Amino acid sequence: MENIVNFFENLNPIIAAFYATLFTWGLTALGASFVYLFKGINRAFLDGMLGFTGGVMVAASFWSLLAPGIEMTSGEGFYKVFPAAIGFSLGALFIFALDKLLPHIHINFQESEGIKTPWRKTTLLALAITLHNIPEGLAVGVIFGGVAAGVPEATVSGAIALALGIGIQNFPEGIAISMPLRRAGLSKFKSFWYGQLSAIVEPIAAVLGALAVTFFTPILPYALSFAAGAMIFVVVEEVIPETQLDKYTDIATLGFIGGFVIMMILDVALG
Numbered sequence: 001m002e003n004i005v006n007f008f009e010n011l012n013p014i015i016a017a018f019y020a021t022l023f024t025w026g027l028t029a030l031g032a033s034f035v036y037l038f039k040g041i042n043r044a045f046l047d048g049m050l051g052f053t054g055g056v057m058v059a060a061s062f063w064s065l066l067a068p069g070i071e072m073t074s075g076e077g078f079y080k081v082f083p084a085a086i087g088f089s090l091g092a093l094f095i096f097a098l099d100k101l102l103p104h105i106h107i108n109f110q111e112s113e114g115i116k117t118p119w120r121k122t123t124l125l126a127l128a129i130t131l132h133n134i135p136e137g138l139a140v141g142v143i144f145g146g147v148a149a150g151v152p153e154a155t156v157s158g159a160i161a162l163a164l165g166i167g168i169q170n171f172p173e174g175i176a177i178s179m180p181l182r183r184a185g186l187s188k189f190k191s192f193w194y195g196q197l198s199a200i201v202e203p204i205a206a207v208l209g210a211l212a213v214t215f216f217t218p219i220l221p222y223a224l225s226f227a228a229g230a231m232i233f234v235v236v237e238e239v240i241p242e243t244q245l246d247k248y249t250d251i252a253t254l255g256f257i258g259g260f261v262i263m264m265i266l267d268v269a270l271g
Contacts, residue, residue: 008156013148014210016156017141020163021206024136025199027167031174032195035188041179044248049172051252054239055259056169057136061228063267064162065139069224072153087222091135091229098131099237130198132173132238135230136166137202138209142223145213151220161270165263170199 008016070084140163146154178195182188209227213220243252
């Protein structure tokens with residue numbers, strides 16, 4: 001782990017953010033590649049993995065984003081928490097707006113949202129997962145941007161821990177998109193292609209987040225909280241409801257707990 005931290009410390013933080021999210025993208029592709037090995041996916045496993053994804057995102061939102069954002073804000077009382085509250089709200093509203101505008105469909109292929117479009121359901125499913133990945137890439141980029149700006153609370157090890165946690169939960173996300181696409185009639189290659197392509201937004205969002213914080217350092221507490229609000233909105237509006245549609249809600253809940261604990265350990269131990 002020390003060698004990895006040293007490697008990233010010697011990189012330009014914007015390049016480091018790009019590399020870190022290439023890793024998270026790669027684990028999405030690894031998960032999507034399971035379409036070549038299996039014909040389908042057990043619903044209990046899918047719900048458990050989606051719960052795990054939600055747990056990681058919630059833990060990352062607090063331990064990696066909200067708590068450091070509040071800590072680095074000067075002042076006391078309302079003044080200290082005000083930037084986090086504003087950023088968190090704006091992040092949630094940003095994803096809310098995208099959710100209403102961007103056409104997408106849920107994994108069950110039944111619930112569609114966004115503006116009406118003649119696009120295929122498979123394309124809409126890929127867009128749904130892409131929507132999930134925007135705040136994840138942004139979160140990694142914002143922390144690396146804080147490193148570039150010399151903010152003490154933003155550390156390379158903390159950014160790596162966040163990228164590692166997001167990468168771990170991206171693996172089941174890759175499975176969750178490629179398998180339904182395969183069941184919908186797409187070829188193995190197209191199912192894999194759409195599955196991995198859904199995470200391409202993460203390196204883009206990471207670079208944009210790092211650049212914004214590098215050039216406008218005072219926005220860092222707002223940017224960290226913005227990413228947290230965006231991730232929490234995705235979990236509550238998309239991830240958790242998806243796990244409650246079948247009879248495996250207990251498995252999903254245990255998956256959530258497991259994801260939260262793992263992300264908490266990674267952030268505290270490595271951050």
